Amino acid sequence: MxxxxxxxxxxxxxxxxxxxxxNLIISILLNILITVAQVIGGIVSGSLSLLSDAxxxxxxxxxxxxxxxxxxxxxxxxxxxxTFGYKRAEIIAAFINAATLIVVALILIKEASERxxxxxxxxxxxxxxxxxxxxxxxxxxVLLLKKDSKSNMNMxxxxxxxxxxxLASVAVLVGGLLxxxxxxxxxxxxxxxxxxxYLIFVGYALLKDATRVLMLFTPNTIQVKSIVEEVGMINGVxxxxxxxxxxxxxxxxxxxxxxxFNEDIKLxxxxxxxxxxxxxxxxxxxxxxxTIQPEYGKSDSKQIIVQD
Numbered sequence: 192m193x194x195x196x197x198x199x200x201x202x203x204x205x206x207x208x209x210x211x212x213x214n215l216i217i218s219i220l221l222n223i224l225i226t227v228a229q230v231i232g233g234i235v236s237g238s239l240s241l242l243s244d245a246x247x248x249x250x251x252x253x254x255x256x257x258x259x260x261x262x263x264x265x266x267x268x269x270x271x272x273x274t275f276g277y278k279r280a281e282i283i284a285a286f287i288n289a290a291t292l293i294v295v296a297l298i299l300i301k302e303a304s305e306r307x308x309x310x311x312x313x314x315x316x317x318x319x320x321x322x323x324x325x326x327x328x329x330x331x332x333v334l335l336l337k338k339d340s341k342s343n344m345n346m347x348x349x350x351x352x353x354x355x356x357x358l359a360s361v362a363v364l365v366g367g368l369l370x371x372x373x374x375x376x377x378x379x380x381x382x383x384x385x386x387x388x389y390l391i392f393v394g395y396a397l398l399k400d401a402t403r404v405l406m407l408f409t410p411n412t413i414q415v416k417s418i419v420e421e422v423g424m425i426n427g428v429x430x431x432x433x434x435x436x437x438x439x440x441x442x443x444x445x446x447x448x449x450x451x452f453n454e455d456i457k458l459x460x461x462x463x464x465x466x467x468x469x470x471x472x473x474x475x476x477x478x479x480x481x482t483i484q485p486e487y488g489k490s491d492s493k494q495i496i497v498q499d
Contacts, residue, residue, distance in 0.1 A: 257284045296387040319371065326357060329357035
């Protein structure tokens with residue numbers, strides 16, 4: 192038997208989703224523009240950091256498209272053969288986007304290592320102007336997605352792609368200025384390497400978070416032993432065991448467990464205790480979907496807190 196605490200403000204949610212989709216579309220178009228401009232500029236100027244920035248921008252385009260598709264899928268309703276609907280779509284998108292951040296970073300490290308020992312003269316004016324274009328366009332995209340990135344892993348993955356690309360453009364700008372005024376051409380490769388390291392850092396953190404959700408791990412913020420103690424203090428409850436806690440997406444955390452009772456209570460009495468359990472786990476642990484199997488005198492082991 193179970194219940195859930197849910198937000199029924201569907202109108203607000205629909206408007207918010209439409210706005211989120213619009214912001215992603217704008218960001219996709221801006222990144223296509225930057226990518227094309229930087230590929231042409233990188234070839235003309237001979238700048239590896241500009242071409243690496245273009246590669247990263249291209250990965251942004253792909254990641255934003257993936258995020259947009261996932262956001263659309265997540266709004267689809269559940270059905271008899273998809274009882275959870277597509278609620279995991281955005282988590283999968285976040286996983287893919289985080290993985291691509293790391294792959295792109297490894298490619299950049301390889302290219303930067305080769306170029307570092309063989310620096311080439313670069314047309315710095317092209318690098319400077321195109322890096323400024325990247326800063327402005329990506330900066331605008333970052334502002335569009337910033338709010339949603341705080342509460343949605345999919346949007347955070349898209350936001351990180353854009354934020355790191357904006358920072359990469361800043362690094363390319365600095366490199367362009369150093370090459371123009373001081374002819375320090377090795378800085379092009381050095382900055383590419385620094386950008387790649389940063390990509391690995393942010394990509395790994397997001398990849399780890401997405402993996403935890405996909406693997407049905409207990410959220411880091413929840414201690415199972417604390418739940419056992421809190422539920423055990425409810426009047427009539429003898430024991431809670433065989434617990435599973437998982438995160439379906441960023442809005443839903445599920446708990447299923449067996450609860451052993453002191454007495455052979457009526458179903459109506461169980462409903463009252465179930466409501467108490469729901470209130471405790473919701474307000475103290477943020478769990479909003481609860482499924483409880485009631486037991487009295489059942490011979491299974493009551494000491495197995497987490498079921499294998």
